[in-house]
Amino acid sequence: MNIINMAWKGIKTDFRDIRTLFFMLAFPIILMLVLGTALSNAFTTTLPIDDIDVLYKDTTDGAALQQFIQQADQSGIEFKKVTIHTDGKKEVKQGKYTGYVEVTEEGVELYVNSGDSIGGNILQGMLSSYVDKYNISSEIMKVAPDKLEQAFSGGKQTNFIKETSVNPTKQPGSMDYYAIVITSMIVLYGAMSSSSLIVGERVRKTADRLIASPVRKSEIFIGKVLGSLVSNSLCVLLVVLFSKLFFKANWGDHMGLVFLVLLAEVIFAVSLGIGVSFLAKTSAAPKVIIMLFVQLSSFFGGAYFKLENPEGIFKFITDLSPLTWINSALTKIIYANDFSAAIPALTINLVGAILFLLISIVSLQRREGL
Amino acid sequence: MNVLEIKNLTKKFGDFIAVDNMSLTVAEGEIFGFLGANGAGKSTTINMIAGLLRSNDGTISILGKNNAKQSRFAKMNIGMVPQDIAIYEDMTAYENVKFFAGLYGLRGAELNERVVEALEFVGLQDKHKSYPKSFSGGMKRRLNIACAIAHRPKLIIMDEPTVGIDPQSRNYILTSVRKLNEMGCTIIYTSHYMEEVEEICSKIAIIDHGKIIAEGTKEQLKSIITNTKDVWIEVKTTEKVNLAAIQDINGVEAVSVDENFIKINSDTGVNNLNKILEHFMNSHIEIRSLQEKAPNLETVFLTLTGRNLRDQ
Ligand SMILES: Nc1ncnc2c1ncn2[C@@H]1O[C@H](COP(=O)(O)OP(=O)(O)OP(=O)(O)O)[C@@H](O)[C@H]1O
Ligand SMILES: [Mg+2]
Secondary structure, eight states: OHHHHHHHHHHHHHTTOHHHHIIIIIHHHHHHHHHHHHTGGGSOOSOGGGGOEEEEEEOSOOSHHHHHHHHHHHTTOEEEEOOTTOOHHHHHHTTSSSEEEEEETTEEEEEEOSSOOHHHHHHHHHHHHHHHHHHHHHHHHHHOGGGHHHHHHSSOTTHHHHHHSOOGGGSOOHHHHHHHHHHHHHHHHHHHHHTHHHHHHHHTTHHHHHHHTTOOHHHHHHHHHHHHHHHHHHHHHHHHHHHHHHSOOOOOSOHHHHHHHHHHHHHHHHHHHHHHHHHOSSSSHHHHHHHHHHHHHHHHTTSSSOOOSOOHHHHHHHHHSHHHHHHHHHHHHHHHOOGGGHHHHHHHHHHHHHHHHHHHHHHHHHSSOO | OEEEEEEEEEEEETTEEEEEEEEEEEETTOEEEEEOOTTSSHHHHHHHHTTSSOOSEEEEEETTEETTTOHHHHHHHEEEEOSSOOOOTTSOHHHHHHHHHHTTTOOHHHHHHHHHHHHHHTTOGGGTTSOGGGSOHHHHHHHHHHHHHTTOOSEEEEESTTTTOOHHHHHHHHHHHHHHHHTTOEEEEEESOHHHHHHHOSEEEEEETTEEEEEEOHHHHHHTTTTEEEEEEEESOSTTOOHHHHHHSTTEEEEEEETTEEEEEEETTSOOHHHHHHHHHHTTOOEEEEEEEOOOHHHHHHHHHSSOTTOO
């Protein structure tokens, strides 16, 4: 009950604070509008799927892959059989082809460039659903060969293409791109407000009142964190819905998973803010540290402009930004139905959150008062 | 029954001893004054009673129960008015009181009743929908009190509740303190203002360097120093006054400067007024007036601690 009291008070005052509202709601929306329209030329809004050329090698005698190739062809993906003289993997590495598919009796292997190319993502998504189908059919083949035909032509035949092929109008235009990166950036900025969750009570001296009351420190802490999580999540929800409805930004067909990734980031941001506020010596330092961290993360996470296939040390730096992982996960979920991309993003955010929460809890226990 | 019992309480900040082996009892129904100069250890003592600071040694009992062992019981029965105003600027007066009272387990209609009662008590009922940023210093102080009394504590601790406010608000607060006391609350009151303490407190402890150096009713405290008297000499300018020289005059116990007054406390048994005046003449200091004072708390304080209560 005390926890809910604490949380509710936080939520109420968050949504009353014009500055917070501007920063968490108006600011990202304006930024999306400005960057999304001003920089629209930097984005090819037509489908780059035409550019997807794929090499393949099929050592099986099944017709399944051929069927897949036919369907993919209709979406504009061109498959070429690899010749004896070419090394498929090398071709992909040199950027001549988007991907190289090898189908053997053991299964399917796909090689794409490790860079964040949309084409590679699309290919990966399509193929993974094909593989699902393929596994089913090979099962059936073993058990009852005469049912194979049915498995593939029985109404659902084109499903794996339909699910994953990208509708030309759904390519990430500049607004789609900025809707994602600005949203994830603003979530990270949530660390600013959470850095004053406890410090604010100290500065206002209300910490003394809280400690003098029969409420446990742990209840105060949990209540505060919970309130901040709810406030920040609500803001993100509003920003995403606003950009979807009014800017027609593409958030894909799996909003649940998109929100799950964003929620993990909210948890990370809130914990980061509190953690830093406990580590810093003065009450002003956390804001400076967080501002710097968010700015750098935003820059290297591609919040201001797209960083195309970073390499070497530059890639290492971009990988340090949590936003890189989140933006990549969101792009893959939205444009390639690649749900597995959510896993590194979720892991990084939640592990980070646990780390910062532990720091906070330990220092809170050591302190007299809040 | 004793509302508060402190035994051998000690608090150190590093090597510095802020509260030094202090023992004290406060009986039910008392308005107990803590008098002490800046840094005497009043707030530190109070913060330990309220559970904001841990003691290094000693015990504190509230209503007969040990604070350390039954901290929830203690906290439920204490209302703390902190020295620094502790309210949320982004919540209305009503919401502030409601939030804090809610921490004591009050809910629903009862909570609402108590909040209204507390706001009426400090005279802020008309302002219950206003935000504290529009409040004067005095109104904030009053809200600071309201936040501490809505849960009807048995013991109310007020740490300098009248600092820096207008006379009207101060009177309001002093009246409220008396009313709370009449309603059955025991009160611990600290202040820099001697007159306030003298006016409302039924018992007083003088604290210096973390120790209680005298304790009792006003009358008891004054009787400590009936063997001294006060002479106040008003001068045009205090620049040329040599306090050390005056201190050296036979019979002088203490000397201090308060604006244009030189306040001299000296033994009743020694006739030294001549000597004192001679010093002023010789130093060519123009005297404006001279008065002899009956002992008051200020004299007591000065005599016992050797310094003024407000020599910041
Ligand atoms: N957290 C702390 N760390 C170190 N020293 C402290 C701390 N809190 C108080 N002190 C020191 O302890 C002494 C007593 O302080 P305290 O606040 O109790 O005095 P006080 O009697 O309330 O004075 P005031 O009238 O100025 O409020 C002071 O010398 C102060 O500097
Ligand atoms: Mg104090």
